[in-house]
Amino acid sequence: MTTTRYRWTVLGAGPAGIATVGRLIDSGVPAGEIAWVDPEFAVGDFGTKWSVVSSNTRTSSFLRFLESTVAFDFVQAPNFDIRGIDPHETCRLGAVAEPLRWITGRLTARVAAHKTRATLLELSGRCWTVHTEQSVLTSDNVVLAIGSDPRALTHPGLHEIPLDVVVDPQKLATENLEGATVAVFGSSHSTMIALPNLVAQPVAKIVNFYQHPLRYAVEFEDWTLFDDTGLKGRAAQWARENLDGRLPDRLRRRHVDDPRFDELLGQCDRVVYTVGFEPRRVHAPQWGPLRHNPANGIIAPGLFGIGIAFPGQRVDPTGYAEHRVGLEKFMQQLDQCLPIWLRYGV
Numbered sequence: 001m002t003t004t005r006y007r008w009t010v011l012g013a014g015p016a017g018i019a020t021v022g023r024l025i026d027s028g029v030p031a032g033e034i035a036w037v038d039p040e041f042a043v044g045d046f047g048t049k050w051s052v053v054s055s056n057t058r059t060s061s062f063l064r065f066l067e068s069t070v071a072f073d074f075v076q077a078p079n080f081d082i083r084g085i086d087p088h089e090t091c092r093l094g095a096v097a098e099p100l101r102w103i104t105g106r107l108t109a110r111v112a113a114h115k116t117r118a119t120l121l122e123l124s125g126r127c128w129t130v131h132t133e134q135s136v137l138t139s140d141n142v143v144l145a146i147g148s149d150p151r152a153l154t155h156p157g158l159h160e161i162p163l164d165v166v167v168d169p170q171k172l173a174t175e176n177l178e179g180a181t182v183a184v185f186g187s188s189h190s191t192m193i194a195l196p197n198l199v200a201q202p203v204a205k206i207v208n209f210y211q212h213p214l215r216y217a218v219e220f221e222d223w224t225l226f227d228d229t230g231l232k233g234r235a236a237q238w239a240r241e242n243l244d245g246r247l248p249d250r251l252r253r254r255h256v257d258d259p260r261f262d263e264l265l266g267q268c269d270r271v272v273y274t275v276g277f278e279p280r281r282v283h284a285p286q287w288g289p290l291r292h293n294p295a296n297g298i299i300a301p302g303l304f305g306i307g308i309a310f311p312g313q314r315v316d317p318t319g320y321a322e323h324r325v326g327l328e329k330f331m332q333q334l335d336q337c338l339p340i341w342l343r344y345g346v
């Protein structure tokens with residue numbers, strides 16, 4: 001085992017980790033003093049699990065993310081498909097993952113990239129020790145950009161179809177759903193991708209169990225109602241036409257408090273959970289569960305969080321507060337937090 005000391009260590013190479021490494025370099029931190037740890041360096045879940053998903057964000061917002069950071073060097077990038085997409089339209093997330101893979105390659109050539117997983121964090125002697133599966137790093141500061149896992153409920157006896165399978169028609173086609181009865185929990189953006197994909201399969205019936213009425217994002221001049229929790233893009237269009245319109249033949253919707261809940265769930269043999277995300281954790285026995293302050297991303301002295309696992313929060317002009325998840329929002333959170341992090345070391 002080798003031990004190396006860095007000024008900054010970034011855990012995770014999804015969009016949030018990419019943004020953090022880029023912005024640290026733009027802030028004047030020498031690239032050689034940054035360690036970057038990820039088991040794959042393949043743009044995180046964004047690049048590996050959600051590539052076929054239609055975005056809830058306009059292409060212009062992704063372009064702003066790609067062009068926002070000098071260290072990304074995006075002006076030198078090849079002519080990726082994203083440049084040919086109407087900026088006012090949504091796009092497949094794969095069209096964004098492609099340039100992000102290119103940027104990852106540029107950044108890993110400059111910083112100290114460690115292709116492994118962090119397993120344990122400790123603070124002592126005003127220095128963080130990051131244990132990984134391959135080595136031990138020490139660092140003045142650590143940024144967690146480790147992403148989240150889809151949350152699951154526990155309904156015994158049902159075969160679960162994972163979220164990354166149900167959102168991908170090709171993967172879903174391998175599930176052999178002939179005659180199946182599928183329970184789908186949730187009413188999120190992911191739900192509105194899962195339901196049409198399931199309707200296109202030879203299932204006998206789909207029962208969508210929901211807790212809340214549907215919520216749609218509405219754009220105003222300089223803000224968006226339900227910007228982070230409302231349905232947008234194709235998902236919103238499908239929900240309006242089908243769930244608020246005419247339900248497809250084999251689809252039923254039931255509130256989770258419906259008196260026939262147990263009976264209806266008893267008829268199902270598969271289950272899909274589209275009920276949100278659970279932040280991933282790195283073991284840090286000194287600190288217990290690592291919680292961040294959404295206003296500034298601080299978790300502990302010299303330990304900070306960003307991305308879907310540690311999102312910022314914004315109160316809209318009506319007084320409604322939401323966690324902010326999405327590439328451009330991660331960048332805005334960094335703009336707000338990084339000047340603080342650079343002074344908030346151990």
Ligand SMILES: Cc1cc2nc3c(=O)[nH]c(=O)nc-3n(C[C@H](O)[C@H](O)[C@H](O)COP(=O)(O)OP(=O)(O)OC[C@H]3O[C@@H](n4cnc5c(N)ncnc54)[C@H](O)[C@@H]3O)c2cc1C
Nearest residue numbers: 012014015016044045046055056118146147307308326327
């Ligand atoms: C279906 C769906 C659609 C979405 N659509 C959009 C959209 O249209 N627009 C938008 O802006 N956002 C969208 N998002 C939200 C968000 O952009 C993604 O969830 C994005 O993947 C979050 O980026 P991240 O970097 O925080 O996490 P991730 O992409 O999950 O990356 C985390 C990385 O950290 C690594 N990691 C985890 N643990 C460790 C460890 N211990 N040590 C080292 N590395 C570790 C992981 O392997 C991974 O590579 C969508 C999300 C979903 C689920």
